[in-house]
Amino acid sequence: MATDEEVLARSGTDASAFEPLVERHSRALHGYFARRAPGAADDLLAEAWLRAYAGRGTYDPARGPVRAWLFGVARNVLAAHWRGQERPAAAAALAGEASSDPWHAVDRRLDAAAVAPLMRRTLAELPAVERELLLLIAWEQLSPTEAAAVVGVPAGTARSRLHRARTRLRAALGPSAPLSLTGDFV
Numbered sequence: 001m002a003t004d005e006e007v008l009a010r011s012g013t014d015a016s017a018f019e020p021l022v023e024r025h026s027r028a029l030h031g032y033f034a035r036r037a038p039g040a041a042d043d044l045l046a047e048a049w050l051r052a053y054a055g056r057g058t059y060d061p062a063r064g065p066v067r068a069w070l071f072g073v074a075r076n077v078l079a080a081h082w083r084g085q086e087r088p089a090a091a092a093a094l095a096g097e098a099s100s101d102p103w104h105a106v107d108r109r110l111d112a113a114a115v116a117p118l119m120r121r122t123l124a125e126l127p128a129v130e131r132e133l134l135l136l137i138a139w140e141q142l143s144p145t146e147a148a149a150v151v152g153v154p155a156g157t158a159r160s161r162l163h164r165a166r167t168r169l170r171a172a173l174g175p176s177a178p179l180s181l182t183g184d185f186v
Contacts, residue, residue, distance in 0.1 A: 004066035011056055018053055025067065029074050032140055036078055048077045064149030071142065071150040075132070122172040130165040133158055 002010070004021060011018035029048055033041035052073045059069050123131055129151055136147040148158030 005061055008056055008059055008066050011053075018056065021052075021066065021070070022049055025070050028067075028140060029070060032071065032074050033078065035135075035139055037081060040081060044074075044077055044081055048074045051077060064146060068142065068146040068149035071136065071140065071146070072152070075150055118172060119169065122169055126165050126168060127161075129153065130161045133162050134165045134169075137162065 002020070004024065007017055007020050011021075026045065026049075030041055030045045033044040033048075037044060048070075052070055055073065059066065063069070123134070126134070132151055133144070133147045136142045136150055137144060140147075142150065144159050144162055145155045147162075148155045151158070153161070
């Protein structure tokens with residue numbers, strides 16, 4: 001099985017070679033969109049694949065793996081989508097103002113309904129890059145290095161911002177936070 005990097009390189013001369021990337025990464029990218037803009041996830045995924053295909057020649061392996069590059073494309077598509085709205089739905093959801101709150105699924109999995117409003121509020125107060133790094137790692141299962149490539153910051157900077165974000169969440173949640181919240185996520 002060819003690596004993502006090999007598949008992307010081959011797609012420069014053979015358009016059909018791009019298809020395995022779509023098969024491998026569509027589910028993860030769709031999840032990324034569904035958690036941030038539930039009503040538009042399908043359209044955003046299609047737009048992301050169009051942009052990734054059109055920009056496949058811009059991929060630079062020195063900046064990270066193909067997966068991180070694809071999430072970077074997805075992040076740009078989402079940003080363009082949000083620019084077309086008055087207020088990003090995800091920001092409203094994180095503040096607890098939207099009925100399509102992406103945290104309901106997390107609440108059920110963590111069995112932490114009591115801390116969910118506080119967590120939403122704390123996440124909404126984080127600087128955008130810190131929040132995005134934290135969510136890329138928690139929701140999308142990216143490594144800190146991959147998440148750094150997605151948001152366009154050096155890996156060391158991402159790690160320090162991630163540490164700062166986790167520290168703020170721990171402080172806000174306090175010692176009574178469920179054990180599942182004090183693991184990898186926080």
